[in-house]
Amino acid sequence: MKQVAIIGAGLAGLSTAYHLGKRHNNNYIVFEKEGTVGGLCRTVNSKGFLFDYTGHLLHLKKDYTKKLVGRLLKGKLRKIYRNSWIFSKGVYTRYPFQENTYGLPPETVRECVTGFIKSFRSRKKSAKNQSFYDWILEHFGVGIAKHFMVPYNTKMWARHPEELTTLWLGGYIPKPTIREVADGALFDRKSGLGYNAFFYYPEKGGIQVLPDALASACGNLKLNTVVTGIDTKKRKVFFSGKGAGASGEACYDALVSSVPLREFILKIVRNVPEKVRKAARGLRYNSVLNINFGIGRKRISDRHWIYFPEDEFIFYRAGFHMNFSGRLVPSGTSSIYTETAYKPGDRPKILNNRKNIIKKVKKDLIRAGVLNNRDKALVTRVFDIEYAYVIHDKNYETNIKIIRDFLEKNNIHAIGRYGNWEYSAMEEAILAGRDTAKRIGSN
Numbered sequence: 001m002k003q004v005a006i007i008g009a010g011l012a013g014l015s016t017a018y019h020l021g022k023r024h025n026n027n028y029i030v031f032e033k034e035g036t037v038g039g040l041c042r043t044v045n046s047k048g049f050l051f052d053y054t055g056h057l058l059h060l061k062k063d064y065t066k067k068l069v070g071r072l073l074k075g076k077l078r079k080i081y082r083n084s085w086i087f088s089k090g091v092y093t094r095y096p097f098q099e100n101t102y103g104l105p106p107e108t109v110r111e112c113v114t115g116f117i118k119s120f121r122s123r124k125k126s127a128k129n130q131s132f133y134d135w136i137l138e139h140f141g142v143g144i145a146k147h148f149m150v151p152y153n154t155k156m157w158a159r160h161p162e163e164l165t166t167l168w169l170g171g172y173i174p175k176p177t178i179r180e181v182a183d184g185a186l187f188d189r190k191s192g193l194g195y196n197a198f199f200y201y202p203e204k205g206g207i208q209v210l211p212d213a214l215a216s217a218c219g220n221l222k223l224n225t226v227v228t229g230i231d232t233k234k235r236k237v238f239f240s241g242k243g244a245g246a247s248g249e250a251c252y253d254a255l256v257s258s259v260p261l262r263e264f265i266l267k268i269v270r271n272v273p274e275k276v277r278k279a280a281r282g283l284r285y286n287s288v289l290n291i292n293f294g295i296g297r298k299r300i301s302d303r304h305w306i307y308f309p310e311d312e313f314i315f316y317r318a319g320f321h322m323n324f325s326g327r328l329v330p331s332g333t334s335s336i337y338t339e340t341a342y343k344p345g346d347r348p349k350i351l352n353n354r355k356n357i358i359k360k361v362k363k364d365l366i367r368a369g370v371l372n373n374r375d376k377a378l379v380t381r382v383f384d385i386e387y388a389y390v391i392h393d394k395n396y397e398t399n400i401k402i403i404r405d406f407l408e409k410n411n412i413h414a415i416g417r418y419g420n421w422e423y424s425a426m427e428e429a430i431l432a433g434r435d436t437a438k439r440i441g442s443n
């Protein structure tokens with residue numbers, strides 16, 4: 001029987017433990033530095049307002065995950081059709097922008113539509129190593145690039161799309177036809193385009209109920225325990241917790257890590273060759289400051305989320321938890337979250353002053369007509385998410401290959417959005433856990 005050490009009780013780590021326990025005859029132990037499971041899929045209760053870490057919506061594409069999540073949550077899952085918008089030029093237009101310019105000033109609509117048609121006609125096979133910026137121009141044209149794609153993505157990634165490649169794209173950005181773009185300029189109509197046209201969300205309890213359900217089917221969770229070192233030669237994990245007997249070391253036959261890869265290589269694994277450390281130092285990511293308000297007014301919006309491409313708004317997106325599930329707020333109230341991205345190590349000054357940033361966020365929400373001057377924040381909760389989005393820059397592939405070769409040689413399974421250093425979502429984290437358990441079980 002193998003002894004498996006799993007670092008992190010986010011969805012990837014918990015799913016590994018769950019599947020090891022269900023299907024494979026292995027002993028495992030899960031080390032989690034926080035006092036609760038879930039990682040980024042945690043929900044915090046502030047005086048009856050339940051806040052996820054920004055929006056955490058389930059985009060389940062595979063039957064396997066649909067069935068598993070449905071079973072874990074005993075069917076208490078809502079299927080919700082997206083109602084999301086963009087606020088720019090002082091008006092609200094429907095998401096996705098590229099397909100819905102109706103309502104924007106006529107000159108903007110003209111630039112977007114003519115630019116799209118021109119790009120559509122001149123589209124050729126994409127060049128290898130194309131930047132995200134070139135991809136935007138090629139697929140949407142200069143108008144849509146100028147009025148949404150470039151400013152929005154610059155805010156969200158905290159860098160210009162020229163600095164990104166297209167490796168991460170997958171199906172994340174929907175591409176309309178000329179007919180759809182033309183219709184969307186002439187009429188206001190709902191769009192079903194894109195991977196997030198609908199989503200699933202727990203009926204109550206916030207997204208936390210999902211990791212909680214997984215955890216309740218797993219044993220051997222060591223909470224409040226930080227893994228501080230790995231000796232790959234001796235196959236040992238060193239950990240540190242509070243109180244007597246909470247710190248020590250454990251031997252493993254197989255090791256699974258969902259710790260952000262950069263940190264894992266630079267701070268946890270011992271005796272890493274300099275070439276691999278250098279590659280890890282080259283991994284880029286952004287951080288997100290997530291501000292949540294509980295508001296003392298009923299149903300301040302019926303939208304799910306709104307994109308803000310313009311610079312005068314400090315956040316790139318705002319959303320409304322209570323529209324994912326009415327049970328996330330006390331009766332007669334509402335809640336909002338906002339997301340502001342920044343480069344780690346180059347954080348704008350305003351983000352360091354809690355009072356000022358909250359004031360600015362409220363002012364911007366009033367300017368967008370989301371809040372009014374009389375609205376009272378009953379609760380304010382700020383989450384600073386250090387590892388938010390992995391950046392696929394031009395060095396990504398070279399760096400990640402060096403690191404993954406090293407991990408493979410040392411029999412380490414690094415999984416999840418940050419563990420494997422990828423752009424992925426909750427469904428992929430669950431699947432990565434399942435597949436890792438299978439690999440370990442069959443080795």
Ligand SMILES: Cc1cc2nc3c(=O)[nH]c(=O)nc-3n(C[C@H](O)[C@H](O)[C@H](O)COP(=O)(O)OP(=O)(O)OC[C@H]3O[C@@H](n4cnc5c(N)ncnc54)[C@H](O)[C@@H]3O)c2cc1C
Nearest residue numbers: 008010011012033039040056057226227388416417425426
């Ligand atoms: C702003 C934002 C919005 C998102 N929205 C969505 C969405 O709407 N839908 C969706 O599907 N996905 C969304 N995601 C992605 C989703 O959060 C991730 O894909 C998923 O949570 C990754 O799970 P994980 O287990 O890989 O990582 P994590 O959740 O980060 O788990 C890693 C765990 O490891 C623990 N840990 C780290 N270091 C140590 C250590 N040294 N010792 C012990 N424990 C340690 C951490 O505390 C954490 O619990 C979003 C992500 C962000 C940042």
